[in-house]
Amino acid sequence: MPRLFTAIEVPDEIGLALAGYRGGLSGARWIDVENYHITLRFLGDIDEETAQEAAYLLGQVRRPPFEVTITGPDAFGGGRPRALVAKVSPSPAILELQAEHERLARRAGLPAESRKFAPHVTLARLRDASPRAVADYLGLRGGPPGLSFRAEQFVLYSSRDSVGGGPYVVEAAYPLR
Template sequence: MPRLFTALEVPDDVGAALSSYRGGLSGARWLDVENYHVTLRFLGDVDEDTAQEAAYLLGQVRRAPFAVTLEGLDAFGGSRPRALIARVAPSPAIVDLQAEHERLMRRAGLPAERRKFTPHVTLARLRDSSSRAVADYLGLRGGPPGLSFRAERFVLYSSRDSVGGGPYVVEAAYPLR
């Protein structure tokens, strides 16, 4: 049973720039640069029939390429931070693409996503990092000013159940045109 999700890939040059933020935060498990992505829709562990239906439906998406802009660093989890992220500007193009993925996955029989879509690139998973340490880290680093890239395609990734995610395998790629 594959664990699937749709995402935008982060180009190598942007990944390299984001990797410069690695280090300096106790309790952080840094993701490998090749695993950086912007998740659009998590499908979860699905059976083969659902995976094939999802892949087919995603092939019907017709969207133009668009710019993806990184706004800065942040953390998820509030007083118990669990992830260090690079925020992605929620442009109409990315929000609409994600909403279409949501509709298509519901059509494939998957339950509605309960979490609000917050576009981001996860840089590290946090374990036992204090909110103070995370705030200090963010205060010193600011964020990736002016980083952006053009999304030319989205992908259907599979992953194995592991601590911290990855490695991710591109199961299908869908051009934006």
């Protein structure tokens, strides 16, 4: 069974700029730069028939390219920080694309996503990082990085169950047009 998700790839030059956040936080497992992406919809470990149906439905998406803006570093998890992320501006274009992916996933027979969509690039997974250490890190490294790029496509990734994310394989690419 493949583990699948849809995402927007982060261009190499943006990934290299985000790599400047690496280091300086105890308990962080840093994601490899080549694995940076913005997840739109996690499909999960699904059977081959459902995977083919989802891939077909995603091919029906017709949306224009749009600008993606990274607004700055943050952490997910509140009192128990679990990830260091680069937040992405929730523009109407990215929210509508994600909502369409949600509708298509449900049409393919997958359950509804229970979490609210918060676009981001995961920079590190945190293990035993104290809220204070994360707050200090963000205080020193914070501030908007002023990064943006044009999303020209989205992809269907497969992944292997591994520690720290990746490697991810592009199973299909869908141009925005």
